Amino acid sequence: MKPGEDAPAGAERCSLCGELPVIRMSGPDRHLCAAHLIADLEERAARTIRERELVRPHDRIAVAFSGGKDSTALLIILSRLLPAWDDVSLVAITVDEGIAGYRDDTIRAAEAVTKKLDIDHVCVSFTDLVGDDLDTLLVGRETQACSVCGILRRKALSQAAHNAGATKIATGHNLDDEAQSVLMNTLRGDLPRLVRTSDADSHDCFIPRIKPLADIAEKEIAAYLFVQDLFPFLPECPYTRHALRAEVRSMLSSLEQKHPGTMRNLIRSKRTIEKQVDRSAISEPLRCCLQCGDPCSGEFCQVCMLRKSLGK
Amino acid sequence: MNGHAQLFPTHTMKIILPDATIQEVPGDPASLLVILDRLGINPAEVIVSRNGKLVPEDAVARGDDEIRIIRIAHGG
Ligand SMILES: [Zn+2]
Ligand SMILES: [Zn+2]
Numbered sequence: 001m002k003p004g005e006d007a008p009a010g011a012e013r014c015s016l017c018g019e020l021p022v023i024r025m026s027g028p029d030r031h032l033c034a035a036h037l038i039a040d041l042e043e044r045a046a047r048t049i050r051e052r053e054l055v056r057p058h059d060r061i062a063v064a065f066s067g068g069k070d071s072t073a074l075l076i077i078l079s080r081l082l083p084a085w086d087d088v089s090l091v092a093i094t095v096d097e098g099i100a101g102y103r104d105d106t107i108r109a110a111e112a113v114t115k116k117l118d119i120d121h122v123c124v125s126f127t128d129l130v131g132d133d134l135d136t137l138l139v140g141r142e143t144q145a146c147s148v149c150g151i152l153r154r155k156a157l158s159q160a161a162h163n164a165g166a167t168k169i170a171t172g173h174n175l176d177d178e179a180q181s182v183l184m185n186t187l188r189g190d191l192p193r194l195v196r197t198s199d200a201d202s203h204d205c206f207i208p209r210i211k212p213l214a215d216i217a218e219k220e221i222a223a224y225l226f227v228q229d230l231f232p233f234l235p236e237c238p239y240t241r242h243a244l245r246a247e248v249r250s251m252l253s254s255l256e257q258k259h260p261g262t263m264r265n266l267i268r269s270k271r272t273i274e275k276q277v278d279r280s281a282i283s284e285p286l287r288c289c290l291q292c293g294d295p296c297s298g299e300f301c302q303v304c305m306l307r308k309s310l311g312k
Numbered sequence: 313m314n315g316h317a318q319l320f321p322t323h324t325m326k327i328i329l330p331d332a333t334i335q336e337v338p339g340d341p342a343s344l345l346v347i348l349d350r351l352g353i354n355p356a357e358v359i360v361s362r363n364g365k366l367v368p369e370d371a372v373a374r375g376d377d378e379i380r381i382i383r384i385a386h387g388g
Contacts, residue, residue: 012370024368031368068387222359222384226366236385249386253356 023223026260034227041224045077045212046084054210055168057086062166062207064157065092065121067110069232070172073221074213076230078170079117089120091164095156096125097149098133102235109232124160126152130307137310138239145239151302161207173211176218179263180248182270187248195274206295217263323375327351330358330383341374348381358383 012031014021019033025040032040049055063078065071078090092114096103107123114121127133129152138145161169185194213221225231240246255262288294289301296302323339327347344362348355348369355369361380362373373379 012368020365021368021371022366024370034366066387068385070387218384218386219356219359222382223366226359226361226382231382233382234385236383237387240386246386250354250357253354257354257356 022227023220025217025220027264029260037220037223037227041073041216041220042077042080044215046081048215049081049210049212052210054170054212055085055088057088059085059088059167060165061088061090061168061170061210062157062161062164063090063092063119064169064171065094065110065114066172067094067106067108067113067232068172068234069222069225070174070177070213070218072109072113072172072230072232073225074170074172075113075117075119076228078212079119091120091122091161091166093157093160093164094121094123095153095160096123096127097153098126098135099237099239100135102238106232106234109234113230120164122160122164124156126156129156129159130310142239146243146245148306149239151306155303158207166207169207169209171209171211172213174213174216174218174221175263175267176249176252178211178214179252179266180245182266183248183252184244187244191277192279194270195277195279325373325376326378328378328380330381339375339377341372344369344371344373344379347373347379351381353381 012021012024013019014033014036015030016036017033019035021031022034023037024031055061061078063071063075065075075090075092082088082090092110094107094110096107111121125133126137130137134145134149134152137148141148157169182194185191222231252263252266286295286297287299289296289304290299291304292301294301294303298305300308324336325339327335327337329335329351330353344360344367345355348358348360359382360367360369360371361382362371363378364380
C-alpha cells in the first residue's frame with residue numbers, strides 16, 4: 001500500500017456496494033459512495049414531498065433560489081423529480097438584498113445554474129421593493145440584520161412568486177435549519193412561531209410554502225453537491241455573525257456530533273407539541289394590513305411596520 | 313521516532329484549512345476525526361477531501377496525502 005493510495009484493506013466501504021465511501025451518515029449508521037449518496041438524498045426528498053403532499057398536479061413551484069448550497073441542491077433535486085409529476089413547472093426566484101462583496105458572486109452562480117438546468121429565472125431586489133439596498137438600510141442597526149432582511153426577503157419572494165403565477169413557494173431549509181429554529185423559538189419564548197405549522201400553510205391569502213429538504217442534514221447537502229462538482233464555494237453572509245442563529249448553530253452541531261439524533265429529536269418534540277396545541281388560542285387571528293392590505297396578525301404587516309421605522 | 317514515522321520517513325501531509333492557509337504535518341496515518349479534533353474543528357461543520365476526493369470523517373490520511381477542509385457556509 002503506497003501512501004496517497006485509496007483506502008487500505010479493511011477500511012469502510014459503501015454499505016450498499018463495494019465502492020469507496022464519501023460520507024458517513026447516522027440514523028441508521030452507514031457509509032455511502034457518491035452514487036448512493038445522490039440516490040439516497042433524491043429519494044428522501046421525494047419521500048418528504050410524497051408523504052406530506054407538498055406537490056400537486058398542475059403546480060407551478062417558485063423556488064427561492066439564492067445560489068447558495070441549499071437552494072442549489074433544492075433546484076437540482078426538484079428538476080430531477082419533475083418528469084415524474086403531472087404538469088408541474090418550476091421558476092427560480094433570486095432576491096438581491098444588496099449586500100456588497102457577497103451577493104454579486106452568488107447571483108452570478110445562481111444564473112449559471114438556472115441556465116444549465118434550463119429553468120425560468122426571475123431576479124428581484126430590495127431596491128425595487130423599498131428603494132434602498134440592505135447595506136444602506138442597516139447602517140447603525142447591524143444587529144437586526146437577519147430580521148430586517150428576513151421580513152423584506154419574504155415579501156420580495158411572495159410578490160415575485162405571485163407575479164410568476166406560482167401556486168407553491170419552495171425553500172431550501174434543511175434539517176439543521178429546522179432544528180435551529182425550534183431551539184431559537186424556544187429560547188425566545190416564541191410559542192406561536194414554534195408551533196407555526198411545518199408543512200404547507202393552508203391560508204388562502206398566502207402562497208403555500210414547502211420545504212422539500214427539511215429531512216436532509218446540511219452536511220449531506222454539501223456532500224451531495226461536492227461529489228457532482230456543484231458545490232458553490234461562496235462566502236458566508238457577512239451579517240450572520242451578529243445573529244443568535246450562529247450561536248445556536250454551533251451549539252447544536254456540537255451536540256449532534258456527540259449525540260447523533262439530537263436535531264431530529266428536537267424536531268420530533270416540536271411536531272408533537274404542534275399536534276397537541278390549539279393554535280388559535282395562542283396566535284392572533286389573521287387580518288388585513290391597514291396600510292397595504294396584505295394578510296397579517298396585527299393592524300399593520302411587518303413590512304409596513306419596518307418601512308415606518310426606517311422612515312420609508 | 314515511532315514506527316509509523318519510519319514507514320514514511322520523507323512524507324509530509326498537507327492540510328488546507330478553510331481559510332486557505334496550509335499546514336504541513338508528518339505523514340503518520342491518522343483518522344480525519346483526530347486531525348479535525350487537533351485543529352479544533354467540529355466535523356459537522358465541514359466536509360473534507362483527500363487528494364481531491366470527498367471522504368467520510370472516519371477515513372484515514374497518511375503519507376503525502378493532501379487534505380482539504382471545506383467549511384459549510386450557513387444559508388443558501
Ligand atoms: Zn455505493
Ligand atoms: Zn402592510
